[in-house]
Amino acid sequence: MSAEIQRNKQQAVVRGFMLRCPSCGVGKTLHRYLKVKDCCDHCGLELHHASVDDGPAYFTLMVVVAVIFPLFAIIYANFDPNPLVVAISMMALATALALFLLPRVKGVFIGLQWASRLHGF
Numbered sequence: 001m002s003a004e005i006q007r008n009k010q011q012a013v014v015r016g017f018m019l020r021c022p023s024c025g026v027g028k029t030l031h032r033y034l035k036v037k038d039c040c041d042h043c044g045l046e047l048h049h050a051s052v053d054d055g056p057a058y059f060t061l062m063v064v065v066a067v068i069f070p071l072f073a074i075i076y077a078n079f080d081p082n083p084l085v086v087a088i089s090m091m092a093l094a095t096a097l098a099l100f101l102l103p104r105v106k107g108v109f110i111g112l113q114w115a116s117r118l119h120g121f
């Protein structure tokens with residue numbers, strides 16, 4: 001009964017976004033960009049239980065599309081840009097945004113799994 005202490009989901013999400021351990025907030029959850037560490041360096045929490053599959057990739061894609069598509073509309077509604085310049089700059093922005101968000105979203109998923117005690121956490 002004492003093992004079922006409520007875990008703070010909001011704190012786990014924030015720590016996951018910061019790429020930190022959902023339990024202690026100090027150790028890192030990922031190494032080599034997207035690889036989940038076996039355990040936290042600081043508190044020893046076993047992180048190999050995390051099973052996020054393609055969820056972070058799909059969620060990241062949705063966020064990137066939700067940011068990029070309105071930008072196209074705003075740019076073409078207010079300016080008369082060269083389409084090639086817009087296409088190249090939007091591809092670069094989309095790539096940079098996806099590379100920035102993907103590990104953070106994966107950290108959020110791991111934090112939510114830990115807070116919800118899923119997959120052996």
Ligand SMILES: [Zn+2]
Nearest residue numbers: 021024040043
């Ligand atoms: Zn930790």
